[in-house]
Each structure stands twice: as structure tokens, then as C-alpha cells.
Amino acid sequence: MATVKEQLVKIVAEILEMKIDKIEDQSRFVEDLDAESIQSIELMAAFEEEFDIEMDEDEAMAVKTVGDAVTFITQCIEEQR
Amino acid sequence: MNDLFNRLESRAKQINKTIVLPEGEDERIVVAAARLHASGIARPVLLGIPDKIYAIAESAAVDVSGVSIFNPSKDERLEKMAAHYCQARARVKEKVALRLVKKPLFFGCMLVEMGDADGVVGGATCTTTAVLQAAGLVIGYEHGVPSPSSLMLMQVPDFLNQGPKCFGYADPAVTVDPTAEELGAIAVQSGHNFRRFIGEKPRVAFLSFSSKGSGSHARVTKIQAALQAALALEPDFPMDGEFQADAAIVPRVAAQKIKVESKVAGQANVLVFPDLDSANIAYKLTQYMAGAEAIGPVLQGFRKPVNDLSRGCIADDIVKVAILTALQA
Numbered sequence: 001m002a003t004v005k006e007q008l009v010k011i012v013a014e015i016l017e018m019k020i021d022k023i024e025d026q027s028r029f030v031e032d033l034d035a036e037s038i039q040s041i042e043l044m045a046a047f048e049e050e051f052d053i054e055m056d057e058d059e060a061m062a063v064k065t066v067g068d069a070v071t072f073i074t075q076c077i078e079e080q081r
Numbered sequence: 082m083n084d085l086f087n088r089l090e091s092r093a094k095q096i097n098k099t100i101v102l103p104e105g106e107d108e109r110i111v112v113a114a115a116r117l118h119a120s121g122i123a124r125p126v127l128l129g130i131p132d133k134i135y136a137i138a139e140s141a142a143v144d145v146s147g148v149s150i151f152n153p154s155k156d157e158r159l160e161k162m163a164a165h166y167c168q169a170r171a172r173v174k175e176k177v178a179l180r181l182v183k184k185p186l187f188f189g190c191m192l193v194e195m196g197d198a199d200g201v202v203g204g205a206t207c208t209t210t211a212v213l214q215a216a217g218l219v220i221g222y223e224h225g226v227p228s229p230s231s232l233m234l235m236q237v238p239d240f241l242n243q244g245p246k247c248f249g250y251a252d253p254a255v256t257v258d259p260t261a262e263e264l265g266a267i268a269v270q271s272g273h274n275f276r277r278f279i280g281e282k283p284r285v286a287f288l289s290f291s292s293k294g295s296g297s298h299a300r301v302t303k304i305q306a307a308l309q310a311a312l313a314l315e316p317d318f319p320m321d322g323e324f325q326a327d328a329a330i331v332p333r334v335a336a337q338k339i340k341v342e343s344k345v346a347g348q349a350n351v352l353v354f355p356d357l358d359s360a361n362i363a364y365k366l367t368q369y370m371a372g373a374e375a376i377g378p379v380l381q382g383f384r385k386p387v388n389d390l391s392r393g394c395i396a397d398d399i400v401k402v403a404i405l406t407a408l409q410a
Contacts, residue, residue: 015172037210038217042173045180057211 004051004077005070011046012066015039025067033066047073053080085236085247086376089278089404093122098199098407101192102399103185104206105129105150108137113399115143122400123407126198128153128185153188162191170218181218186211190219193385199410200386202402209389213255216380216387223270223384225314230267231255231378232274233364238372241331248330249275249283249351250367253360254378261303265310268353270381272318275351277408278379285311286329286349287322288359292338295325304355321345326352326363379405386410 002010005025013020016033029035035043044060047053047069053076063069100117102110105127111134114125126149127134138145153159163178166187170178181187186207192198204212213229222229231254240246251271256263264287272283287308291301304323311320321343327334328346335347354360367373379402380388386409388402 017172038214041211041214042170042177042181042218046174046177049174049177049180058208061208061210 004074005066007050008047008066008070008073011050012043015043015046023066025065025070027066028064029066029069030064051077053077084245085234085279085374086401086404089376089408090122093404093407094120096407096410097121097124098410099124099126099197100403100406101126101128101189101198101201102403103128103153103189103201103203105185106133106137107205108141109394109396109399110205111137111145112141112143112396113403114148115145116396116400117403118148119144123403124149125403126151126189126192128189151188151192153185154183156188158191158195158197159183162188162195165191165195166219169221184215186215187219190215190387193387194219200388200403200406202388202390202399202406204389205392205394205399207392209254212387212389213380216383220383220385220387222382226266226270226382227260227263228266229255229380229382230259230263230270231380232271233360233378234275234278234376235364235367236374236376237367238374247279247281247350248367249279250360250364251351251353252357253354253364255357255380257357259307259356261306262310264304264307264353264355265312265314266382268307268311268320268351269314269316271351271353272316272320274379274381274409276318278405279350281350283318283351284345284349285318285320285351285353286324286345287311287320287353288326288329289323289355290325291323292325292328293323293341295338300355307353319344322353324349376401377405379409381409 009023100123104110106129117123117125131150162182166178189201230252233250233253235248252267268285272285275283287304289304308322328338329349332347339346368375386406388406
């Protein structure tokens with residue numbers, strides 16, 4: 001079974017149209033992965049769909065890196081189990 | 082409200098536009114919707130769970146019986162909206178789009194995008210970023226506009242001892258450090274909106290510490306490039322610069338400092354500042370030192386009007402922003 005990180009990286013690669021091996025824990029969505037700042041809400045909705053969770057919008061928007069997103073989503077999954 | 086606002090309100094009543102208020106479960110929004118409906122300023126649409134909204138209205142002692150209420154999580158148009166969203170944003174899957182359009186701000190913008198409403202007023206309970214995201218993704222930007230911006234209307238009570246005068250200040254709220262191209266688009270948008278609100282021909286001045294090359298610096302060159310970018314968009318009103326603020330608005334100073342023909346120098350009514358710092362500082366100084374009424378900021382650059390509220394707003398503020406939104410539609 002794929003880990004949260006593997007699933008998340010796959011979604012980011014799809015939406016931002018980039019290769020999986022370019023996405024690292026410390027990658028920042030806007031500065032390093034060239035996400036338009038308005039796209040962050042689409043990434044958030046895609047994560048919610050993939051992991052079947054609801055995320056607090058303000059808290060989710062404060063997440064800046066791939067590694068932090070994995071931590072935040074793992075926490076949401078545990079809380080909403 | 083002052084005379085200018087009374088005039089804007091009268092015009093809004095004449096056109097009676099449909100304005101979506103996505104944060105329908107907030108008491109201030111419910112009270113504002115009741116006022117908009119009762120006064121005939123606009124046809125408000127509240128988003129939220131109807132029973133919750135009716136309970137809020139009852140506790141606030143306002144009547145929303147004639148106000149349209151839609152529940153974004155159960156609306157029958159959701160699938161159609163999601164499909165429409167995916168057409169514009171091809172990399173987004175339909176299930177993800179469905180999640181997005183169930184969000185009240187997205188649903189509200191989608192009502193406007195699909196022609197079921199004329200404008201959106203949001204931001205009483207969410208960030209400006211959230212409002213800009215929903216508007217940018219669902220409605221998108223006008224042709225030639227790279228990013229959204231804002232315009233503040235400043236009603237000066239007595240300008241040069243000649244009575245009240247209204248100016249437009251841009252951009253005091255959105256773009257921190259615009260490029261020349263962005264500043265050019267801000268100028269054109271600001272001119273169009275000034276004419277919509279005030280009904281006067283805009284005369285747009287690009288402000289600087291230099292007047293027509295009196296100073297030499299990269300910042301002056303940037304303002305000159307912004308003017309050229311704006312002129313390339315071919316607006317049907319005069320734009321000129323770069324001007325110091327006094328050369329832009331005081332005829333006597335313009336006559337001394339500007340030695341070339343200009344339809345703007347000394348008679349500008351729309352002032353385009355170099356960046357967010359200068360625009361924001363200038364509007365607050367004008368407000369408090371000259372006793373001017375600040376109306377706005379209104380957002381601009383989107384294909385259809387979407388405006389942002391302060392999270393500390395009261396019902397009166399929401400009514401005012403709804404009036405401005407209706408006049409942009």
C-alpha cells in the first residue's frame with residue numbers, strides 16, 4: 001500500500017505537470033515547484049479527495065513544503081479516522 | 082453616508098443587480114442581505130444551510146423571506162458547475178472540482194461565471210487570499226490583465242478651495258511591487274472603474290518622484306515603461322506621466338513643471354502609485370490629514386466583479402461594498 005508521501009507526490013506531479021523525482025520533502029510548492037499561488041486550493045481539494053479527509057482551509061494554506069503537507073495530512077487522517 | 086455614496090446607492094437601485102453573499106451563515110451578512118433586499122439596492126443571494134440562515138435572521142430580527150438562499154453542498158447545479166470548472170482547468174479531476182464548487186466562495190463565483198448572478202461580495206469570515214483564489218480560478222482575469230489589483234475612491238471635501246472632488250488611488254491593497262506591465266494594466270483598469278463609479282472621464286497620472294524625466298533612476302524608467310504598457314492597451318481616455326503628485330493634480334504646478342503638451346498634467350483624477358507602499362500610505366494620509374472619505378477598496382481585473390470585505394466589517398460596510406460591486410457589473 002502506498003504511503004501518504006507517495007500518494008501526495010503523485011498528486012502534486014499530476015496537477016503541476018512535473019516529474020515525481022523533482023519533488024522532495026523540502027520543496028516549496030510556490031517557490032520551488034512553480035505552483036501558481038492560486039493553485040494551492042486545488043491541491044488542497046485534491047488531497048482531500050485522495051485521502052477522504054476535510055482540511056481546515058486557513059491551516060492548509062499555511063503549509064508551504066511537501067514535507068509539511070505530509071505531516072499535516074497524516075495528522076488530519078488520524079484525527080478523522 | 083455622504084453625497085457621493087447616496088448617488089452611488091441611487092444608481093445601484095436603478096440597475097438592481099443580483100449579488101451573491103457566500104458567507105450566508107454570518108449574522109452581519111444576513112442583516113446586510115435583508116437591508117439590500119428591503120431597500121431595493123440589489124437582489125441578494127445568501128449561501129448556506131437555509132434553516133441556519135432563517136434562525137440567524139430571527140435572532141437578529143430581520144426579514145429574509147424575499148431573499149434567495151442556496152445551499153452549496155446540495156445544489157442541483159453542482160455537477161454542471163464541476164464540469165464547467167474542469168473545462169477551464171483541465172488538470173483538475175471532476176471529483177476534485179466537485180469538492181471545490183461546494184465551497185461557498187467557489188459556488189458564488191460559479192453562479193456569476195454561469196450567468197445566474199452579477200457579482201460576489203465575500204471575505205467577512207475568510208482571507209483576502211481565499212477570495213482572490215476563488216475569483217481567479219473560477220472567473221479569471223480580463224484580457225490583458227496579468228493579476229488582480231484594487232482601486233480606492235477618495236472623496237476630498239474641499240480641493241484647492243473649489244469644493245469636493247473625487248480621486249481614484251491605485252493600487253492600495255493587492256499588488257505589493259507591480260512590474261511595469263502590471264502597473265500599466267492597473268492604470269487601465271482603474272480608469273475604467275473610476276468612470277463606472279464617478280461618471281467622469283478618467284485622466285490617469287502615473288506618479289513618481291520625477292516629472293517627465295526630471296529625475297533619472299531605474300524606478301523612473303519603470304514608471305515610463307508602465308505608461309507605455311498602458312498606452313499599448315489602447316484605452317479611450319488620457320493617461321500620462323511620470324509626474325510628481327503636485328504636477329499631476331495642481332494646474333499651477335503643472336504649468337510650471339510640465340513643458341510638454343499633456344491632457345493629464347494638473348487635472349488628473351486617477352492616481353497610479355508606483356507600488357503598494359506608496360498607494361496605501363497616500364490614501365491613509367489623504368483620509369486623515371485632508372478629511373477625505375475613503376470608499377473601497379474595490380477589486381479589479383476579474384472578468385466579472387468580485388469584492389473583498391474586511392473581517393472586521395459591519396453590516397453597513399457589506400451594503401456599501403455590495404453597491405460598488407453592483408456598479409461594476
